[in-house]
Amino acid sequence: MTNTKSNAMWGGRFAAGPDAIMEAINASIGFDRRMARQDIAGSRAHAAMLAQQGIVNVTDIEAIREGLLTVLSEIETGEFAFSTALEDIHMNVEARLRDIIGDAAGRLHTARSRNDQVATDFKLWVRDQMDAAMTGLQALMQALLGQAEAGADWVMPGFTHLQTAQPVTWGHHMLAYVEMFGRDLSRFQDARARMNESPLGAAALAGTSFPIDRDMTAKALGFDRPAANSLDAVSDRDFALEFLSSATICAMHLSRFAEELVIWSSAQFRFVTISDRFSTGSSIMPQKKNPDAAELIRAKIGRILGANIALLTVMKGLPLTYSKDMQEDKEQVFDAADTLMLALAAMTGMVGDMTANRDSLEAAASSGFSTATDLADWLVRTLDMPFRDAHHVTGALVKLAEDAGCDLPDLTLAQMHTVESRITKAVYEVLGVHNSVASRISYGGTAPVQVRAQIARWKERLT
DSSP: OOOHHHHHHHOTTOSSOOOHHHHHHHOOHHHHGGGHHHHHHHHHHHHHHHHHTTSSOHHHHHHHHHHHHHHHHHHHHTOOOOOGGGOSHHHHHHHHHHHHHGGGGGGGGTTOOHHHHHHHHHHHHHHHHHHHHHHHHHHHHHHHHHHHHHTTTOEEEEEETTEEEEEEEHHHHHHHHHHHHHHHHHHHHHHHHHHOEEOTTOTTTTOOSSOOOHHHHHHHTTOSEEOSOHHHHHHOOHHHHHHHHHHHHHHHHHHHHHHHHHHHTSTTTOOEEOOGGGOBOOSSOTTOOBOHHHHHHHHHHHHHHHHHHHHHHHHTTOOSSOOGGGGGGSHHHHHHHHHHHHHHHHHHHHHHHOEEOHHHHHHHHTSSSTTHHHHHHHHHHHHOOOHHHHHHHHHHHHHHHHHHTSOGGGSOHHHHHTTOTTOOGGGHHHHSHHHHHHHOOSTTOSSHHHHHHHHHHHHHHHO
């Protein structure tokens, strides 16, 4: 069956319209309608430039720019009837514009192609998502800083291999994630700065013979400059790949933190209590309170990483410039952006609501021979013992305490003397967990004074 409206968009080259299968595989309007606002913004900027350069008369351009606002209003209110036969958001908008203002709508596409149009729309959309991700990250970091400030001097176990290693502070642990998400923030900032060049005016691939002003359209759309090579401008999707790469690393950090929350909220740890807003119950076990939000955040990286791999795979074999393969660049980016924003919002809510159980944290910090390293350091400082010898002595004392069923601070001086006779009662000053964390005053260390300094530094950076 012939579709004359679709054929009119393609011009006179095609005698018959696509059949249903071709229409289904070729159309992108089912997903690229999400770029309507960006498409119309790009078209309005292009139209204003055409008028200023005298390429299209002002009367037609005024009608085009006003008509585009009408189209945008219809889309935003849900009145717009999208057509699969018109393939994509660009053709749907242009066809409706023609309905509204008549033949003048046909002048809008002067000096541009769908290639530079879609590259511009997509870049604007991704840039908006980068801005949203940065806002979401800043909110999460503020929530983490609130937790860090409340527990700057609360002790908890620090782990390696998920086994007690040395005591740290709750504030220090929260700040570790602030640092991670701070790097994510900087990755989005870097990528945004790098992508902020306008493809508009590159036309199909070679530029245009019309006397366009690409600086004008770039400035109108908030770009720093026009892209310098027309071939690259229409074929570049690095900006989407950088967004997905940054989103993947961010999702990995979210997943690591979510895993800790799952562990910490268990009956075996009881380090934190996650609020009812971010927990669910069991259909059969009435005592259960499941950290489902954390578990779902932990899983979200699969979708985002998958999107990253999918787009890399689409792009890896494409010769310059545009190929229809590149229509497959959007759905996974849209899904990854939605997934990342949901995960950020859920984690921010969880962090803001959760309660750290100070007594459980301190009890755990005081167990598992967590001050063994402090003891070894004391032997080095006080007895001038080589560290390897101090390590051996400390290991023997840990074995002694383990056999006695107690922790290091519970050993008597007489018991310690069976391993090393020069140990004095001054050793007990370093065996308490509070003394241990207070002594870690090196820059970036867990001492409360360092934690509070880092909190102040991050508050200033995020202001």
